[in-house]
Amino acid sequence: MSFAQQIKQLPGVSHLAALQLLDADGQVVATIENKPGQAGSLAVYNHLAQLFGLIGPDAARKGLELYAEHSEDARLNPGKHPNIDRLLGLLERGEALRVKQIFAV
Numbered sequence: 001m002s003f004a005q006q007i008k009q010l011p012g013v014s015h016l017a018a019l020q021l022l023d024a025d026g027q028v029v030a031t032i033e034n035k036p037g038q039a040g041s042l043a044v045y046n047h048l049a050q051l052f053g054l055i056g057p058d059a060a061r062k063g064l065e066l067y068a069e070h071s072e073d074a075r076l077n078p079g080k081h082p083n084i085d086r087l088l089g090l091l092e093r094g095e096a097l098r099v100k101q102i103f104a105v
Helices: 003-008 039-052 057-066 069-076 082-093
Strands: 016-022 028-033 098-103
Touching (some): 003 039, 016 039, 028 039, 028 082, 039 057, 039 082, 039 098, 069 082
Antiparallel strands (some): 016 028
8 A cells, every 4th residue: 555545544633733753861853743745744653653652663663664665765765754764763773752742723
């Protein structure tokens, strides 16, 4: 199933302005905003946080499945897909990030 098809099956994110990803020290390491070019990643990361509670190796594996064809492109072109690169890094290092939802007003 393609990334576009996967996204259609995920819970909506219209209630979110962004997600902040926090490291073990509680520092924000990334923000994924609800805007064109990031809305798909917002939906993926939000879904992963709902399923797993945080974004660790198991969530990263699932996320790479959801990103479908873009995961292979990210592997072949590091830096082209930073939100996928982050999942690959978490998987390689066995690390996890907490997710903080920023609600839309």
